Amino acid sequence: MMDPNSLTSKPLPRLTPDNTPFWEACRRHELMLPWCAACDRAHWPPGPVCPFCFGMRVEWRRASGRGRISSWVVVHQEWLPAFKSELPYNAVQVELEEGVRLTGNVVGVPNGALKVGLPVEVVFDDVTETATLPRFQPMGTEAASPAKDA
Amino acid sequence: MSGSISGKAAIVGIGQSAFGRFLPDSQLGLGAQALRAALDDAGLQRSDIDGLSLHMGWPLGADYDRMAEVYGLEVNYVNQAWTHGRFVTSALQHAAMAIATGMATVVACITAICFTRERHILGGPGDQEGMREQGATHGENPVFGLTSPAAGAAFAMQRYMALHGATSAELAAVPIALRQHARLNPQALMQKPLTLEDHQSARMIVDPLRLFDCSLVTDGAVVVLLTGADRARDLRRLPVRITGMQGIRSGRDEFIFAPPNLGINQQPTARVTPRERDLVAYRMAGLDRDAIQGFYTYDAFSPLVLFALERFGFCGPGEAARWVQGGRIAPGGELPVNTSGGLLSEAHVCGWNSIAEMVRQLRGEAGPRQIPDARCLQWGTCWGDSVILQR
Numbered sequence: 001m002m003d004p005n006s007l008t009s010k011p012l013p014r015l016t017p018d019n020t021p022f023w024e025a026c027r028r029h030e031l032m033l034p035w036c037a038a039c040d041r042a043h044w045p046p047g048p049v050c051p052f053c054f055g056m057r058v059e060w061r062r063a064s065g066r067g068r069i070s071s072w073v074v075v076h077q078e079w080l081p082a083f084k085s086e087l088p089y090n091a092v093q094v095e096l097e098e099g100v101r102l103t104g105n106v107v108g109v110p111n112g113a114l115k116v117g118l119p120v121e122v123v124f125d126d127v128t129e130t131a132t133l134p135r136f137q138p139m140g141t142e143a144a145s146p147a148k149d150a
Numbered sequence: 151m152s153g154s155i156s157g158k159a160a161i162v163g164i165g166q167s168a169f170g171r172f173l174p175d176s177q178l179g180l181g182a183q184a185l186r187a188a189l190d191d192a193g194l195q196r197s198d199i200d201g202l203s204l205h206m207g208w209p210l211g212a213d214y215d216r217m218a219e220v221y222g223l224e225v226n227y228v229n230q231a232w233t234h235g236r237f238v239t240s241a242l243q244h245a246a247m248a249i250a251t252g253m254a255t256v257v258a259c260i261t262a263i264c265f266t267r268e269r270h271i272l273g274g275p276g277d278q279e280g281m282r283e284q285g286a287t288h289g290e291n292p293v294f295g296l297t298s299p300a301a302g303a304a305f306a307m308q309r310y311m312a313l314h315g316a317t318s319a320e321l322a323a324v325p326i327a328l329r330q331h332a333r334l335n336p337q338a339l340m341q342k343p344l345t346l347e348d349h350q351s352a353r354m355i356v357d358p359l360r361l362f363d364c365s366l367v368t369d370g371a372v373v374v375l376l377t378g379a380d381r382a383r384d385l386r387r388l389p390v391r392i393t394g395m396q397g398i399r400s401g402r403d404e405f406i407f408a409p410p411n412l413g414i415n416q417q418p419t420a421r422v423t424p425r426e427r428d429l430v431a432y433r434m435a436g437l438d439r440d441a442i443q444g445f446y447t448y449d450a451f452s453p454l455v456l457f458a459l460e461r462f463g464f465c466g467p468g469e470a471a472r473w474v475q476g477g478r479i480a481p482g483g484e485l486p487v488n489t490s491g492g493l494l495s496e497a498h499v500c501g502w503n504s505i506a507e508m509v510r511q512l513r514g515e516a517g518p519r520q521i522p523d524a525r526c527l528q529w530g531t532c533w534g535d536s537v538i539l540q541r
Contacts, residue, residue: 011292016283044416045285051402070413071309074357075295079273083295088354091296093289093305093414101416103291111357116312133293 010082012131018046021060026132029124032060033098044100065122066139067096069106072114094120094136108137156434159246160382160389161539163192163375164506169339169497172266173369178212178220180371181262185221188373193386194256199375201227201254204261205241205500208232209278210271211263227254233263235448236287236398236406238501239535245376246392255377261502262371269367273298287406289415299407300364303451304356306408310453311358313412316471318358322349323471324452324487325362325494327480332491334481334519339368340495363452365493372502374509390512390539394435399428399534406533409457409467424463431536437526439463442538444511444521445485446504446529449492455479457532459487481519489519505529512541 013023025032033042036050037057049056072092078084090111093101106120119139126132165187167180175183189196202225207213210233218225229244231237245257270276277297280290288302310316325344332338344362352361382389403422405414410428413419432439439462447458456470464485465473479487490496490507497503510516511524521527530536 010295011281013293014281014283071305071312073296073301073304073308074354075301076354077273077298077300077356079277079297080275080292080295086295088357089295091291091294091301095413101413103289103294103296105294116309 008082010080010127012128013133018048022046023131025060026124026134027130029132031063031065031122031134033063033096033100034058035061042098042100044102064097067094067120067136069093069114069116069118069120069136070095070101071116072106074111074114090114092136102134104133104135106136106138108141154434155246155250155395156393156436157391158250158379159376160379160391161374161509162377162382162385162387162389163188163194163373164509165189165191165373166337166499166503166506167262167371169337169368169370169499169503171339171368173264175369177262177264177371178217180264180369181212181217181260181373182221184262184371184373185258185260188258188375191387192375194375196222197224198256199223199258200225201245201248201257203229203241203245203248203257203259205231205237205259206233206261206263210268211261217260223258225254227257233500234287235450235501235531236533238448238505239395239529239531239537240398242374242392242505242537243395243397243535246395249376249378255381257376259374259376259502260371261373261500263498263500264369265367265498266369272367273300289405289407298356300356300359300451302405302407302414303453304359306405306412306414306457307453308358309413310408310456310468310471314468314471316468318360319346319350320471320475321358321363321452321456322346323474324449324455324479325349327474327477327483328449328488328492328494330480331486331489331519332495334517335490335496338491338496339366340491344495359451359453362494365450365498366495368497368499370497370499370503372499372506374502374505388513388541390509390541392537393540394431394433394437394536394538396431396434396534396536404533407451407454407457409460409532421467423467424461428461428534429463431528431530431538435538435540437538441526442485442528443524444489444508444527445479445487446508446527447488448501448531449488449494450498452494454532455487458530461532461534462528462530462536486521489516489521508539512539
């Protein structure tokens with residue numbers, strides 16, 4: 001894993017015992033969510049137990065990858081030097097059909113077209129040889145996957 | 151209320167350093183200035199202090215042990231969180247609880263911060279909070295370019311605007327009102343009038359938050375001294391009693407920078423009017439919201455003021471952006487908010503500059519910005535904790 005405090009490289013996911021299945025699935029271009037085997041609900045963030053019933057049997061299941069933007073922002077301030085060339089760039093929270101909200105970026109749409117409620121679907125971006133990030137694109141976008149997802 | 155902490159502890163001294171940017175003093179140096187001023191204000195000696203309750207410490211600011219060592223204190227009670235707006239209220243509450251339970255007799259709340267030298271921690275590669283194993287509190291996610299607490303306030307405001315039809319121009323009423331207060335406070339760093347045009351033409355920081363929606367980045371220190379109500383009566387200044395308090399609300403229907411159930415992170419979505427458990431500070435103080443003559447809140451970002459007003463029911467859910475129009479929270483308004491100018495226009499002393507201002511108001515020492523006959527003021531944050539102060 002790259003140094004998260006590096007001035008020149010983008011931060012990469014920090015794998016933990018709770019979230020490793022999510023990031024490993026992303027490398028396979030699959031969106032997986034933690035589900036409680038007892039009460040049959042997805043939850044986020046990944047944790048050691050189900051936050052609803054406190055069940056200990058958490059399973060990982062493939063998610064639809066479809067959802068809607070529940071909120072969005074556009075970053076104008078230069079905070080992370082590695083993102084400077086992309087300013088202004090968006091970040092969104094997406095409510096998946098499974099009911100959880102993930103944070104990510106939307107590709108394939110100008111920032112001016114972002115809006116709460118916009119239907120999106122997941123795409124995968126292999127940012128390094130060992131890390132893949134889930135991003136989102138407007139639902140039904142043709143061949144709009146990031147170049148690295150060719 | 152039998153056994154209640156209400157009225158058992160009082161603020162008996164306040165002190166502050168100069169406020170500014172790139173001040174030459176160390177953080178502990180500013181703290182020493184403020185501590186001296188607070189002891190003089192209260193008529194207490196340094197040796198009277200036997201407790202410390204701090205909302206600051208690693209990774210930003212000095213820990214309690216360094217403070218005690220550098221200032222020559224000898225204390226028997228310590229409560230320390232870390233530098234985060236969400237722990238301001240609990241630092242004050244723990245001071246009161248330590249006094250009420252007899253664990254300490256005089257507690258100092260010391261906040262001393264040089265944000266201008268430590269600003270890397272507020273966002274960017276130095277945002278250690280955002281890279282923690284469990285991630286950060288305000289929606290930060292550096293992997294996707296999100297760093298800084300501003301991101302969380304922006305997520306909440308964007309959704310709030312979409313759900314309730316609020317606008318950036320309406321939001322501007324918050325920083326404009328606070329600037330009007332600041333202009334009545336010679337200590338405030340921002341003295342230039344702020345207009346709607348200034349607000350709307352300022353650069354975006356993180357859309358929808360513009361420059362004047364974000365707090366100042368400054369240096370300064372504030373010290374607040376508390377003791378028991380009995381002892382307080384014998385001291386130099388009019389005691390300001392803590393009569394009501396309630397703690398941080400947390401759970402899956404909460405996001406630190408949003409009203410309950412706005413739909414940020416994993417919050418459910420629902421319209422929530424204040425529930426009984428959201429209003430216990432009023433009950434403890436034995437009064438109704440109508441008795442509040444001024445409201446003070448952690449205004450790191452202007453939307454937080456709207457969300458705090460809704461949280462405590464000064465207006466209904468989704469109504470605050472319109473409610474603050476027409477000077478309602480400005481000087482002379484129906485509910486003046488952050489009358490020293492707050493973090494947006496006075497200085498960013500982590501909210502303690504507003505606590506000190508409440509004390510000045512209740513003593514009748516607020517000069518041209520004095521709330522007439524101020525008797526009862528509320529500190530309440532958008533994450534739901536609160537302290538009610540009365541004289």
